Amino acid sequence: xxxxxxxxxxxYQLTMMDGxxxxxxxxxxxxxxxxxxxxxxxxxxxxxxxxxxxxxxxxIHFEEEDVQYLRSxxxxxxxxxxxxxxFRFNGDIYAVPEGTVVxxxxxxxxxxxxxxxxxxxxxxxxxxxxxxxxxxxxxAKVAYAAKGDSVMEFGxxxxxxxxxxxxxxxxxxxxxxxxxxxxxxxxxxxIPVSGTHAHSWVMNFPSEYxxxxxxxxxxxxxxxxxxxxxxxxxxxxxxxxxxxxELRAEGHEPKGIRLDSGDLAYLSKxxxxxxxxxxxxxxxxxxxxxxxxxxxxxxxxxxxxxxxWGVGTKLITSADMPALGGVYKLSALTPKGGKEIPKIKLSxxxxxxxxxxxxxxxxxxxxxxxKAEADLIALRSERFDESxxxxxxxxxxxxxxxxxxxxxxxxxxxKVVEGGKPVKPLPPLSKICAYAEEEKESFWDEYKRPxxxxxxxxxxxxxxxxxxxxxxxxxxxxxx
Amino acid sequence: xxxxxxxxxxxYQLTMMDGxxxxxxxxxxxxxxxxxxxxxxxxxxxxxxxxxxxxxxxxIHFEEEDVQYLRSxxxxxxxxxxxxxxFRFNGDIYAVPEGTVVxxxxxxxxxxxxxxxxxxxxxxxxxxxxxxxxxxxxxAKVAYAAKGDSVMEFGxxxxxxxxxxxxxxxxxxxxxxxxxxxxxxxxxxxIPVSGTHAHSWVMNFPSEYxxxxxxxxxxxxxxxxxxxxxxxxxxxxxxxxxxxxELRAEGHEPKGIRLDSGDLAYLSKxxxxxxxxxxxxxxxxxxxxxxxxxxxxxxxxxxxxxxxWGVGTKLITSADMPALGGVYKLSALTPKGGKEIPKIKLSxxxxxxxxxxxxxxxxxxxxxxxKAEADLIALRSERFDESxxxxxxxxxxxxxxxxxxxxxxxxxxxKVVEGGKPVKPLPPLSKICAYAEEEKESFWDEYKRPxxxxxxxxxxxxxxxxxxxxxxxxxxxxxx
Numbered sequence: 001x002x003x004x005x006x007x008x009x010x011x012y013q014l015t016m017m018d019g020x021x022x023x024x025x026x027x028x029x030x031x032x033x034x035x036x037x038x039x040x041x042x043x044x045x046x047x048x049x050x051x052x053x054x055x056x057x058x059x060i061h062f063e064e065e066d067v068q069y070l071r072s073x074x075x076x077x078x079x080x081x082x083x084x085x086x087f088r089f090n091g092d093i094y095a096v097p098e099g100t101v102v103x104x105x106x107x108x109x110x111x112x113x114x115x116x117x118x119x120x121x122x123x124x125x126x127x128x129x130x131x132x133x134x135x136x137x138x139x140a141k142v143a144y145a146a147k148g149d150s151v152m153e154f155g156x157x158x159x160x161x162x163x164x165x166x167x168x169x170x171x172x173x174x175x176x177x178x179x180x181x182x183x184x185x186x187x188x189x190x191i192p193v194s195g196t197h198a199h200s201w202v203m204n205f206p207s208e209y210x211x212x213x214x215x216x217x218x219x220x221x222x223x224x225x226x227x228x229x230x231x232x233x234x235x236x237x238x239x240x241x242x243x244x245x246e247l248r249a250e251g252h253e254p255k256g257i258r259l260d261s262g263d264l265a266y267l268s269k270x271x272x273x274x275x276x277x278x279x280x281x282x283x284x285x286x287x288x289x290x291x292x293x294x295x296x297x298x299x300x301x302x303x304x305x306x307x308x309w310g311v312g313t314k315l316i317t318s319a320d321m322p323a324l325g326g327v328y329k330l331s332a333l334t335p336k337g338g339k340e341i342p343k344i345k346l347s348x349x350x351x352x353x354x355x356x357x358x359x360x361x362x363x364x365x366x367x368x369x370x371k372a373e374a375d376l377i378a379l380r381s382e383r384f385d386e387s388x389x390x391x392x393x394x395x396x397x398x399x400x401x402x403x404x405x406x407x408x409x410x411x412x413x414x415k416v417v418e419g420g421k422p423v424k425p426l427p428p429l430s431k432i433c434a435y436a437e438e439e440k441e442s443f444w445d446e447y448k449r450p451x452x453x454x455x456x457x458x459x460x461x462x463x464x465x466x467x468x469x470x471x472x473x474x475x476x477x478x479x480x
Numbered sequence: 481x482x483x484x485x486x487x488x489x490x491x492y493q494l495t496m497m498d499g500x501x502x503x504x505x506x507x508x509x510x511x512x513x514x515x516x517x518x519x520x521x522x523x524x525x526x527x528x529x530x531x532x533x534x535x536x537x538x539x540i541h542f543e544e545e546d547v548q549y550l551r552s553x554x555x556x557x558x559x560x561x562x563x564x565x566x567f568r569f570n571g572d573i574y575a576v577p578e579g580t581v582v583x584x585x586x587x588x589x590x591x592x593x594x595x596x597x598x599x600x601x602x603x604x605x606x607x608x609x610x611x612x613x614x615x616x617x618x619x620a621k622v623a624y625a626a627k628g629d630s631v632m633e634f635g636x637x638x639x640x641x642x643x644x645x646x647x648x649x650x651x652x653x654x655x656x657x658x659x660x661x662x663x664x665x666x667x668x669x670x671i672p673v674s675g676t677h678a679h680s681w682v683m684n685f686p687s688e689y690x691x692x693x694x695x696x697x698x699x700x701x702x703x704x705x706x707x708x709x710x711x712x713x714x715x716x717x718x719x720x721x722x723x724x725x726e727l728r729a730e731g732h733e734p735k736g737i738r739l740d741s742g743d744l745a746y747l748s749k750x751x752x753x754x755x756x757x758x759x760x761x762x763x764x765x766x767x768x769x770x771x772x773x774x775x776x777x778x779x780x781x782x783x784x785x786x787x788x789w790g791v792g793t794k795l796i797t798s799a800d801m802p803a804l805g806g807v808y809k810l811s812a813l814t815p816k817g818g819k820e821i822p823k824i825k826l827s828x829x830x831x832x833x834x835x836x837x838x839x840x841x842x843x844x845x846x847x848x849x850x851k852a853e854a855d856l857i858a859l860r861s862e863r864f865d866e867s868x869x870x871x872x873x874x875x876x877x878x879x880x881x882x883x884x885x886x887x888x889x890x891x892x893x894x895k896v897v898e899g900g901k902p903v904k905p906l907p908p909l910s911k912i913c914a915y916a917e918e919e920k921e922s923f924w925d926e927y928k929r930p931x932x933x934x935x936x937x938x939x940x941x942x943x944x945x946x947x948x949x950x951x952x953x954x955x956x957x958x959x960x
Contacts, residue, residue, distance in 0.1 A: 003483060007664035008642055010634070012675035014663065015698070019677070023694045025684060032680075069667045075699075115684065126637035127645055134640070154490070157606035158803040160614070160648070162488055163641035165607055183494065184487035187549045195492035197499070200512075200810040203823050204505060204595065214503045218495070219555075230826060230955065261827060313803045322802035323638040323793045330680040343683050346710060347741060475710065 006060050007069075009123040014070065017116040018080045029340075030118040031332035031358045032111045034129060038104040038351060041321040043453040044443070046140045046436055047100045047108050048171045049132030051426050054417060056124045057089045089117050093417035096361070097427070099136075099174055099436030100412060101443060103375060103458045106361045108133065108326070110413060115333070122328045131164070132171040134324040135316065138293075139175025140440060142311050144448050145293040147300060151309045152194045153180040154288060155316025168316045173429065174436050177311070189429050196258060196286075202229040208236065212243040220252040224286060227257045227271070237271050241278045256284035258310070264289070265302040272305035284308055292319065293450050329354045344471045356471055357464065361412040364392070364402065365442070372442050373407065374400075378461035384409060392459045486540050487549075489603040494550065497596040498560045509820075510598040511812035511838045512591045514609055518584035518831060521801040523933040524923070526620045526916055527580045527588050528651045529612030531906050534897060536604045537569045569597050573897035576841070577907070579616075579654055579916030580892060581923060583855060583938045586841045588613065588806070590893060595813070602808045611644070612651040614804040615796065618773075619655025620920060622791050624928050625773040627780060631789045632674050633660040634768060635796025648796045653909065654916050657791070669909050676738055676766075682709040688716065692723040700732040704766060707737045707751070717751050721758045736764035738790070744769070745782040752785035764788055772799065773930050809834045824951045836951055837944065841892040844872070844882065845922070852922050853887065854880075858941035864889060872939045 020026060036045070062070075062084040070076055070084070091113020102108055108129060111118045143151050153172040159165035169185035179192040186193035197215055205211035208230060216223045225243065227236025237257065244254040257275070259267050264287045275283045287299070288310030296309060313319060331354065334340040342356035355377060362376045362384075374392060384390060386404040415423050427435070446454040460468065500506060516525070542550075542564040550556055550564070571593020582588055588609060591598045623631050633652040639645035649665035659672040666673035677695055685691035688710060696703045705723065707716025717737065724734040737755070739747050744767050755763045767779070768790030776789060793799060811834065814820040822836035835857060842856040842864075854872060864870060866884040895903050907915070926934040940948065 003642075005642055005664065007667055008636070008645065009663050010636060010661040010675050011663050011666070011673045012661065012677055015675065016677050016681050019681065019694055019698050020684070022698060023685075028684070030680075030684070066667070070663075073666075073673065119680065123637050124642075127639055127642060130638060131641045131644070156488070156490060157603050157808075158610055158805065159607055160640040160797070160802070161611045161643035161646075162483075162485055162604075162607060163643035164611070165488065167641050181490040181492065183489050183491050183550075184485065186491070186553075187487055187546070193491045193553065195490050195495065197492050197496050199825055200510075200599065201496050201499065203810050203825065204500070204508070204510070204813060205503075214499055218499050218502060261829070261832070313805065317640070317797075317802040319802050322640070322797040322799050325638065325793065328637075330683050333684060345679055345683065349741075352741075 004059065004063065005056055005124060006062055007066055008056070008127065009120065013120050013123060015075060016119055018076055020116050020119070021080060021083060025115050025335075027336040028115045029112065029334040030115040030330060031340075032118050032122065032328050033107040033331050033355070033359070034109040034111075034125060034326055034328045035105055035107050036324050036326040039321070039325065042104070042137065042324070044137070044447060044456065045102050045133050045324070046136040046175050046439070047096050047102050047129075047133050048098050048136035048174045049129040049167070050095050050098045050109070050416070052132070052167060053109070053125050053128045054093070054422065054426070056128060057093070057121055057417065058422070060087070060089050060121070062087060087120075088420060089113065089121060090420040091117050091417070092415060092419065094413040095416050096412045097414060097432070097435065099432045099439055101439045102133075102412075103456055105355065105458055106375060106377060107359060107413060110359070112358065126326055126328050128167075130324045130326040132167055132174075133326070134318045134321070135168045135171035136175035136436075137324075138315055138318040139172040139177050140436075141293040141450060142291075142296065142309075142315055143176025144440075145296040145300070145450065146309050149307060149309055150178040151176065151311055153177045153182070153312075153315060154310040155312040156182045158313040159316045165316065170429065172315060174432055176436070176440070177315075191429070196224040197226055199226065199229045199260075202226065209239045209242060212239050213246070216243045216247050216254070220247055220250065222255050223247060223252070224255040224284075225257050226260060228259055228261050232259065232262055232267050233270050233274070237274050241274065241280065244278070244280055244283065254280065254283050256286060256307070258286040258288060260287075260289045264306065265299050265304040268305045269303070286310060288312065290314065297450055331356050332358045342467055342471065344468065344475070346472065346475060353472065355460065355464065356468055359464065362409045363412055365408050365410065367406055367408055370442065371444055372456075374457040374459055375412075376409070376459050376461055377464060379463050379467065382461055382463050391462065392457075484539065484543065485536055485604060486542055487546055488536070488607065489600065493600050493603060495555060496599055498556055500596050500599070501560060501563060505595050505815075507816040508595045509592065509814040510595045510810060512598050512602065512808050513587040513811050513835070513839070514589040514591075514605060514806055514808045515585055515587050516613075516804050516806040519801070519805065522584070522617065522804070524617070524927060524936065525582050525613050525804070526616040526655050526919070527576050527582050527609075527613050528578050528616035528654045529609040529647070530575050530578045530589070530896070532612070532647060533589070533605050533608045534573070534902065534906070536608060537573070537601055537897065538902070540567070540569050540601070542567060567600075568900060569593065569601060570900040571597050571897070572895060572899065574893040575896050576892045577894060577912070577915065579912045579919055581919045582613075582892075583936055585835065585938055586855060586857060587839060587893060590839070592838065606806055606808050608647075610804045610806040612647055612654075613806070614798045614801070615648045615651035616655035616916075617804075618795055618798040619652040619657050620916075621773040621930060622771075622776065622789075622795055623656025624920075625776040625780070625930065626789050629787060629789060630658045631656065631791055633657045633662070633792075633795060634790040635792040636662045638793040639796045645796065650909065652795060654912055656916070656920070657795075671909070676704040677706055679706065679709045679740075682706065689719045689722060692719050693726070696723045696727050696734070700727055700730065702735050703727060703732070704735040704764075705737050706740060708739055708741050712739065712742055712747050713750050713754070717754050721754065721760065724758070724760055724763065734760065734763050736766060736787070738766040738768060740767075740769045744786065745779055745784040748785045749783070766790060768792065770794065777930055811836050812838045822947055822951065824948065824955070826952065826955060833952065835940065835944065836948055839944065842889045843892055845888050845890065847886055847888055850922060851924055852936075854937040854939055855892075856889070856939050856941055857944060859944050859947065862941055862943050871942065872937075
């Protein structure tokens with residue numbers, strides 16, 4: 001289902017491209033980093049969306065009707081429109097694999113390409129990576145709160161349009177959900193699909209019992225009944241038990257019940273007791289209804305007897321932070337025939353100053369525990385001699401010296417596109433999910449808890465720190 | 481760009497359809513209402529998304545590969561899969577026109593169709609209408625705060641996937657934005673596109689002045705310069721003025737400047753003074769950067785000198801309420817060969833009890849002022865004799881009697897699909913936008929203010945109120 005999304009861009013990308021051509025910068029080589037900034041809600045993220053971003057990049061081409069449309073705007077001359085007709089992305093892209101745990105300031109994607117090409121892909125790259133990384137990260141938090149229980153993604157009807165439902169489902173399973181209700185996402189990505197029945201099913205039969213009976217007849221071995229249409233404990237659970245007994249008499253074991261409203265802690269405990277006393281200790285209790293990581297955590301703390309979680313609106317929209325806020329910033333420029341010059345964007349707000357230069361991100365692991373200790377953003381040209389101790393510098397903290405007897409370093413950014421061509425096939429979704437599980441496992445729980453998580457250290461290498469500070473001083477002298 | 485979104489549905493819609501077939505309910509006729517419930521954030525909404533929803537409905541068909549995929553799930557028998565191969569939507573759809581101002585509990589769309597057909601389209605209908613109505617409503621609030629200034633939609637890079645950007649741009653102009661940065665949305669819907677240049681443009685030239693100069697050369701008559709890359713008042717505005725003077729000497733008038741960071745109230749006042757003193761009182765000041773209706777309102781109150789607003793993330797994601805929460809509830813059922821029976825969904829929470837029966841929504845206008853006074857949800861079978869006074873009942877309020885000498889009534893729901901076929905062509909986007917402006921004008925400001933808006937009355941007709949109350953009593957007796 002490849003759509004032509006070439007024009008999925010901001011108008012100013014095209015006016016700037018035109019300008020770069022007119023200013024003789026067409027063959028300058030630019031490096032842009034895609035990253036997000038620290039904020040109150042997010043402690044860590046799970047990178048996602050690379051596959052769709054690269055699909056977009058590979059497919060970039062202006063159809064005749066696109067060129068005609070652009071001509072109709074009266075903003076572009078024929079030379080530029082002619083240039084667009086053969087425009088393709090021919091640059092290099094570096095990215096962390098999907099499923100990688102990432103932190104603020106770290107490049108998730110780095111693009112190194114001719115300036116107009118690198119500029120053009122900004123908007124779509126941000127759109128796709130921002131969205132999927134946002135939802136994968138939310139999903140990771142929800143799955144963490146569920147402490148090993150399965151979580152089903154149920155949010156399609158509340159997603160911000162079809163793509164938000166489709167790619168949101170994909171991102172949800174990267175983050176840790178086990179299945180989705182979204183059939184199209186199931187078909188497109190091979191995600192397990194799940195679902196039972198709605199309240200309208202119950203309302204369409206003369207009685208709740210008859211509705212349950214009809215459902216049980218269809219799915220005798222996967223019978224999960226929604227018990228809150230009229231009165232959960234007064235009629236829903238008793239009617240479910242009646243049908244479960246009939247099923248058992250016919251040689252089938254029921255799957256369980258679903259609660260979708262009311263006090264889920266109280267109702268689940270009562271329902272558990274009723275099911276146990278009726279001889280159905282293995283019937284599961286599934287809960288849904290405005291759930292998120294905070295509510296799941298609270299229900300767990302209250303001793304709710306819930307085995308399976310259906311999470312919708314708040315996951316598929318990342319309701320408490322509906323945008324990751326990822327940005328795409330110029331970090332280096334090589335003028336045609338010249339040397340690479342690092343670039344920086346200043347701001348009154350020191351948190352918004354960018355990290356200059358073409359970079360790599362390293363994760364440092366404690367060899368004994370296997371856990372990640374800190375990340376290091378370094379110049380790509382830096383070489384680390386593993387026979388020597390390494391001093392990590394953290395601007396807001398102290399220095400720390402580590403040795404590679406006890407620690408190991410892993411570069412996170414991999415080259416995925418070279419000269420416009422994929423370097424190697426991307427992993428299938430199942431592998432991405434397994435890798436994401438390993439990634440999350442490699443961090444201490446303290447970084448993952450929902451309230452006041454410990455702040456993971458992301459350091460700058462000494463060399464990068466010096467390049468950055470020198471640039472800041474120089475610009476402040478010139479413009480201050 | 482019609483995509484095949486047939487499978488954009490929750491799995492349980494298919495299992496329920498299968499069940500309705502197996503239970504002999506295939507030819508029962510169901511009425512479902514799509515509406516949203518009252519919540520803290522929303523006072524009114526602007527309906528949007530109908531065009532895309534109907535496009536989806538019209539295009540429903542299961543391809544052979546869809547059927548194969550569903551077969552692979554092992555949930556469906558061949559009889560049902562065979563049924564899907566010729567499945568189409570052949571029912572009726574009633575909807576308020578796009579751009580209509582709507583309130584909680586009011587059906588935005590009512591579907592009357594064979595039960596499996598009405599059930600099947602639930603998820604995609606909700607997805608599309610929920611999303612676009614959400615964004616159109618947010619946009620209406622942003623445009624209201626801008627008090628007649630133009631607002632540009634700038635959020636594509638932060639939208640939740642491509643569709644959220646594309647259809648979010650469409651919904652934004654229905655709500656009141658005048659243009660979008662999104663080129664694809666511009667091409668698809670004929671929305672005016674706008675944009676200038678980014679910080680990276682400035683960083684790609686040896687100096688800010690040279691960057692401005694290069695941009696002015698390209699767009700001498702539409703020169704809007706971004707002045708906050710290094711130091712807004714220290715270098716940005718002075719460099720812009722220098723270039724504006726050169727432009728004027730060459731016979732062109734500049735458009736103005738854009739501020740994207742810092743204290744927009746303070747910076748805009750200083751920049752205005754600098755531009756005025758330099759002889760450019762007509763150069764406009766555009767502002768962007770994390771704006772929403774609250775911040776625009778606050779900037780207006782502080783006397784900020786901003787003429788044009790670029791609104792991104794918080795509009796395109798409706799950040800303070802990223803889901804409308806629209807639902808799709810069964811309100812009536814006609815068993816094959818029988819009479820229509822109203823249906824109701826109860827809940828412990830009285831706000832969640834649905835309104836039964838096949839309904840119409842009437843808006844009551846004061847003939848003198850032309851303003852909307854209240855809405856009335858009534859049975860579709862009710863007839864109002866305009867020679868008689870009408871008593872409006874509001875459950876939480878008193879009764880009010882009006883006469884049609886002073887008031888007029890307008891039905892909001894129109895039949896848009898009959899027997900699966902469109903009744904008439906839908907209006908083009910420009911007409912929808914003009915209609916939405918009239919709609920918003922027909923409400924007193926008290927309903928539209930951002931803080932503590934007056935609650936608009938949505939009444940139930942006496943007949944509907946009685947039907948509803950009788951049903952509640954009866955069910956509580958049976959299930960209580």
